[in-house]
Amino acid sequence: MKLFDLSLSETHALLKKGEISSRELTQAMLDRISSLDASLHAFLYVDAASALAQADKADKRRKAEPTSENPLLGIPLAVKDVLTISGMPCTCGSRILEGYMPPYTATVVKRLEDAGMVILGKTNTDEFAMGSSTENSAYGVTHNPWDLACVPGGSSGGSAAAVAARLVPAALGTDTGGSVRQPASFCGVTGLKPTYGRVSRYGLIAYGSSLDSCGVLGRSADDVASVFSAMAGHDPLDATSQTVPLDNIKFNDGQDLHGVRIGVPKEYFIKGIQAEVEALVQAAISVLQGRGAQIREVSLPHTEYALPVYYLIAPAEASANLARYDGIRFGPRVDGENMLDMFTRTRGGKFGDEVRRRIMLGTYALSSGYYDAYYGQAQKVRTLIKRDFEQVFQEVDAVACPVAPTTAFRIGAHGDDPLAMYLEDIFTLPANLAGVPGLAFPVGFDGVGLPVGMQLMGSHFAEASLLKIVHAYQQATTWHQYMPNLG
Amino acid sequence: MPISLQEVEHIAALARLELTDCEKERYTQQLSAILDHVAQMQKLDTSAIQPMAGVFMAENLLRADESRTGLSPEILLSTSAQKDKSQFKIPPVFE
Numbered sequence: 001m002k003l004f005d006l007s008l009s010e011t012h013a014l015l016k017k018g019e020i021s022s023r024e025l026t027q028a029m030l031d032r033i034s035s036l037d038a039s040l041h042a043f044l045y046v047d048a049a050s051a052l053a054q055a056d057k058a059d060k061r062r063k064a065e066p067t068s069e070n071p072l073l074g075i076p077l078a079v080k081d082v083l084t085i086s087g088m089p090c091t092c093g094s095r096i097l098e099g100y101m102p103p104y105t106a107t108v109v110k111r112l113e114d115a116g117m118v119i120l121g122k123t124n125t126d127e128f129a130m131g132s133s134t135e136n137s138a139y140g141v142t143h144n145p146w147d148l149a150c151v152p153g154g155s156s157g158g159s160a161a162a163v164a165a166r167l168v169p170a171a172l173g174t175d176t177g178g179s180v181r182q183p184a185s186f187c188g189v190t191g192l193k194p195t196y197g198r199v200s201r202y203g204l205i206a207y208g209s210s211l212d213s214c215g216v217l218g219r220s221a222d223d224v225a226s227v228f229s230a231m232a233g234h235d236p237l238d239a240t241s242q243t244v245p246l247d248n249i250k251f252n253d254g255q256d257l258h259g260v261r262i263g264v265p266k267e268y269f270i271k272g273i274q275a276e277v278e279a280l281v282q283a284a285i286s287v288l289q290g291r292g293a294q295i296r297e298v299s300l301p302h303t304e305y306a307l308p309v310y311y312l313i314a315p316a317e318a319s320a321n322l323a324r325y326d327g328i329r330f331g332p333r334v335d336g337e338n339m340l341d342m343f344t345r346t347r348g349g350k351f352g353d354e355v356r357r358r359i360m361l362g363t364y365a366l367s368s369g370y371y372d373a374y375y376g377q378a379q380k381v382r383t384l385i386k387r388d389f390e391q392v393f394q395e396v397d398a399v400a401c402p403v404a405p406t407t408a409f410r411i412g413a414h415g416d417d418p419l420a421m422y423l424e425d426i427f428t429l430p431a432n433l434a435g436v437p438g439l440a441f442p443v444g445f446d447g448v449g450l451p452v453g454m455q456l457m458g459s460h461f462a463e464a465s466l467l468k469i470v471h472a473y474q475q476a477t478t479w480h481q482y483m484p485n486l487g
Numbered sequence: 488m489p490i491s492l493q494e495v496e497h498i499a500a501l502a503r504l505e506l507t508d509c510e511k512e513r514y515t516q517q518l519s520a521i522l523d524h525v526a527q528m529q530k531l532d533t534s535a536i537q538p539m540a541g542v543f544m545a546e547n548l549l550r551a552d553e554s555r556t557g558l559s560p561e562i563l564l565s566t567s568a569q570k571d572k573s574q575f576k577i578p579p580v581f582e
Binding site: 104309312342434 | 526
């Protein structure tokens with residue numbers, strides 16, 4: 001029995017019957033990480049002792065609550081290294097936070113710890129979540145488990161690779177411009193970006209505060225739903241968190257999709273998409289239709305402006321959020337002759353290339369004389385993008401489209417061309433700008449064995465409906481069950 | 488070019504980033520390419536559109552004026568590179 005390749009409900013059944021313990025399960029995952037992560041580099045930090053202690057606690061708790069139906073009790077979890085956990089280092093993939101030990105734990109992590117999940121460690125990320133490949137991590141790139149020469153996607157590449165390789169059944173990621181959905185797609189796993197404000201950002205080290213969303217990656221919509229249900233919901237510590245109540249997500253097996261209206265936005269099926277990506281996405285849409293969903297063409301007319309709008313708003317917000325890294329209160333310091341020197345040497349020296357580029361872009365967009373033309377205009381076009389979604393969700397329940405124009409590209413493929421890298425995000429950015437939820441899931445493999453994903457986007461707070469649609473798809477197909485052959 | 492080397496130097500100073508000459512030239516080129524691309528957004532007529540600062544904008548969210556325990560000075564200082572007793576140690580602000 002491959003302990004590492006069970007669903008959360010299968011694992012829960014074994015734990016409940018006492019056939020396995022959380023300690024055994026956790027040890028199995030730790031052993032798998034020891035043997036495989038050297039070639040993947042999905043993890044930046046693993047704390048085996050702490051994990052086993054948490055597992056023992058979960059086992060004790062289960063003895064005291066033998067009939068517990070909590071699907072997360074004793075289940076291992078990995079956390080992207082932009083979420084703080086007291087007692088574990090948090091680098092955000094950056095040298096400017098090298099050695100930083102956060103004094104507090106992020107709300108989402110705390111909720112999952114309270115549910116009894118066992119935190120194994122922190123996963124690799126593009127620096128400050130800025131990137132689409134995890135190549136911008138200052139601590140080395142993560143390799144795609146399906147082809148080690150390829151990127152896992154980014155910025156939650158470590159989390160996606162860890163789930164794909166079955167090093168952990170679920171992992172937390174963050175999605176500001178696609179950083180949960182795109183790596184999920186590149187690694188063949190299921191990844192949810194919730195509605196903005198659905199999940200607390202307290203303890204999520206900020207990149208773009210009006211765009212950041214904490215999400216979850218797992219082997220299936222079922223598994224993702226279990227973790228999401230425990231972590232989401234209002235948090236008084238996050239002033240942007242919303243009070244809309246969570247739906248009780250109940251999957252009805254043999255569920256059909258009669259009555260579900262799915263829109264296919266023509267602006268997402270443009271020239272330049274890899275042929276197999278388009279073909280597999282269309283095939284998946286046919287499967288949904290076969291289950292009873294009504295498919296119709298829709299339009300999101302301002303889609304092409306998502307990229308310019310995002311690459312002004314996100315860097316602008318980042319330039320403000322990253323101003324705090326000054327070598328004084330946290331992280332290392334580079335000494336200078338005076339205060340100003342200390343700031344410029346610490347920041348210039350410790351921030352990586354992409355981070356410095358975005359700080360500069362943002363500073364420029366907000367600077368006197370340029371503010372209205374760049375940042376001001378971008379905020380207005382953002383309204384138009386959000387409106388497109390509000391209008392489309394009056395006609396359909398969900399929108400189906402590709403996650404990325406291609407499958408995973410080779411490490412180094414985008415060399416020194418930042419704009420080429422930004423163009424990887426064109427299909428994921430709109431959801432962050434509009435604040436709508438997006439769920440990515442695997443729909444097949446291309447000719448060289450790389451996973452292809454697609455996404456469903458829904459109206460604000462409609463995560464349950466998206467998860468149910470993907471659950472129905474995953475009942476009818478087996479793509480989500482494949483795992484890479486890592487020896 | 489939408490952005491000049493001098494502007495890049497000015498922005499780097501505003502953002503407190505020390506860059507090498509080589510980096511300044513590279514960023515000038517890269518930022519120009521990016522700004523060229525984002526310029527397409529300028530052609531949209533947004534005169535009647537409200538700017539969007541965030542997805543859901545709330546009014547001031549207040550809590551009761553009751554004190555809560557925060558993090559101790561020891562914990563807060565523990566993350567700092569240089570400290571002296573209960574203070575962060577920094578270079579002089581004034582010459």
